[in-house]
Amino acid sequence: QTGSANTNPSDSADDEYITSVSIGTPAQVLPLDFDTGSSDLWVFSSETPKSSASGHVTYSPSKSSTAKKLSGSTWSIEYGDKSSSSGDVYTDVVTIGGFSVKTQAVESATKVSTQFVQDTVISGLVGLGFDIGNQVSPRPQKTWFSNAASSLAEPLFTADLRHQETGSYNFGFIDTSLAKGTIGYTPADGSEGYWGFTATGYSVGGAQLNRNSITGIADTGTTLLLLPDNIVDAYYNNVESAEYDDSQEGVVFDCSEDLPSFSFGVGGQTITISGDLLNLTPIEEGSSTCFGGLQSSADIGINIFGDVALKAALVVFDLGNERLGWAQK
Numbered sequence: 001q002t003g004s005a006n007t008n009p010s011d012s013a014d015d016e017y018i019t020s021v022s023i024g025t026p027a028q029v030l031p032l033d034f035d036t037g038s039s040d041l042w043v044f045s046s047e048t049p050k051s052s053a054s055g056h057v058t059y060s061p062s063k064s065s066t067a068k069k070l071s072g073s074t075w076s077i078e079y080g081d082k083s084s085s086s087g088d089v090y091t092d093v094v095t096i097g098g099f100s101v102k103t104q105a106v107e108s109a110t111k112v113s114t115q116f117v118q119d120t121v122i123s124g125l126v127g128l129g130f131d132i133g134n135q136v137s138p139r140p141q142k143t144w145f146s147n148a149a150s151s152l153a154e155p156l157f158t159a160d161l162r163h164q165e166t167g168s169y170n171f172g173f174i175d176t177s178l179a180k181g182t183i184g185y186t187p188a189d190g191s192e193g194y195w196g197f198t199a200t201g202y203s204v205g206g207a208q209l210n211r212n213s214i215t216g217i218a219d220t221g222t223t224l225l226l227l228p229d230n231i232v233d234a235y236y237n238n239v240e241s242a243e244y245d246d247s248q249e250g251v252v253f254d255c256s257e258d259l260p261s262f263s264f265g266v267g268g269q270t271i272t273i274s275g276d277l278l279n280l281t282p283i284e285e286g287s288s289t290c291f292g293g294l295q296s297s298a299d300i301g302i303n304i305f306g307d308v309a310l311k312a313a314l315v316v317f318d319l320g321n322e323r324l325g326w327a328q329k
């Protein structure tokens with residue numbers, strides 16, 4: 001069996017990717033953010049304070065004949081960007097891309113931080129990280145993908161995120177036609193809960209790859225490509241007008257700049273992110289100053305190959321073989 005779901009950028013900056021998910025009987029369809037950087041499926045619900053939930057699609061367990069309260073279970077999560085949410089837990093049928101998991105832990109939010117209240121394009125997250133990262137207590141729950149894996153044709157999923165166009169999350173199969181290049185595989189480290197890997201080197205503007213390895217995570221829930229300062233500096237030294245903007249908390253430059261590409265090696269392949277994918281968006285509507293897709297990871301303590309990097313590739317999250325596959329798109 002397999003599943004295939006379309007995913008769409010949330011806005012003109014490709015800030016997030018939104019995928020429709022069906023929960024309960026009859027189906028309640030919610031727009032959710034698939035996040036390989038976390039391991040909890042949580043949603044805005046009938047239990048979320050009305051003031052916080054306004055503008056969001058919500059899940060009502062009381063309207064689902066297959067919902068069951070997981071009594072005594074609670075959850076609480078904080079993300080890298082300091083946003084947070086918490087609540088209690090139900091189990092219900094959850095269908096993604098035509099594939100159903102009958103008894104999926106659906107974490108219902110009784111509290112959500114301001115960022116989530118304001119982010120009305122999503123009604124929650126589907127964590128696609130490793131089960132070890134799940135935040136339900138007293139008994140951690142499995143992710144949707146972990147529950148699905150044993151019934152899928154192959155225990156893997158692929159992410160095909162695109163700039164300003166519809167992409168896909170495929171479960172249980174690899175559609176190699178989505179990629180131009182060969183898929184290169186490298187071991188994935190799931191010990192921290194997310195998809196860790198090591199890139200073997202990098203280069204700016206099509207130069208030959210160096211051998212400076214970069215250890216980081218493949219994270220569909222993070223917008224940017226976040227790398228060490230030395231790499232960020234090496235890149236922006238090629239961009240005449242680049243400067244750090246305190247209020248934007250990142251490097252900005254003239255939108256008219258012709259940005260160099262950025263390449264990294266992984267699994268014997270070279271993934272090249274084109275210059276225009278590295279120009280994320282004007283800092284404000286109509287501004288001629290643009291915000292960079294490559295920013296420093298120094299404040300986070302971990303390198304993150306977020307959507308800016310994932311958009312250049314077809315990425316295979318292969319749980320069965322504990323490996324990540326990357327192919328140029």
Ligand SMILES: CSC[C@H](NC(=O)[C@H](Cc1ccccc1)OC(=O)N1CCC(N)CC1)C(=O)N[C@@H](CC1CCCCC1)[C@@H](O)COc1ccncc1
Nearest residue numbers: 015035037038079080081083119219221222223224300302
């Ligand atoms: C340094 S992780 C920062 C990252 N959150 C972002 O990437 C947000 C995403 C967003 C949210 C709301 C609107 C628009 C964009 O976007 C930005 O932070 N930015 C985009 C816009 C730009 N102008 C400023 C920077 C983050 O916590 N992700 C987690 C999932 C995320 C949580 C918030 C809701 C959307 C999903 C998750 O995967 C983080 O996993 C790890 C982080 C650190 N160790 C290990 C794993």
